[in-house]
Amino acid sequence: MDNPVEHSDKTHPLHNIPIEVSVTVGKARPLVRDLLQLAENAILPLDSKIEDPVEVYIGDRLIARGELQEVDGAEPGQLAVRLTEVAHDKGDLS
Structure with missing residues (x-):
């Protein structure tokens, strides 16, 4: 019996449902009082450097x-x- 996951059907209705993907570039842990003064x-400041990988x-x-990179030919x-x-x-990925 064929595995339906292995045979991708481009006409499957789930293929046209958009999902939201988030990209995390770093985290910060300021005190609330510091946030209120921003x-x-x-x-x-974040806990990462520009050359560090981002998480998707x-x-x-x-x-x-x-x-991260800039898209060529786009805005x-x-x-x-x-x-x-x-x-x-x-x-x-843990």
Whole structure:
């Protein structure tokens, strides 16, 4: 018996449902009092560097890691993620 997951059917109705993908570039843990003092143009330091990989999530599930880059031929400044690691099985990227 054929495995239906192995035979991708492009006409399957689920293929046209959009999902939201989030990209995390870093985290900050400021005190609430410091957040309340932030104003326009304030800088909030993150726990990562520019060259560090970003994490790609669907919901709260980490599905990939990658590098930020600017999209060629798109609107100037348009960001994208070049995937460098992709989770294929549960628990691949921890």
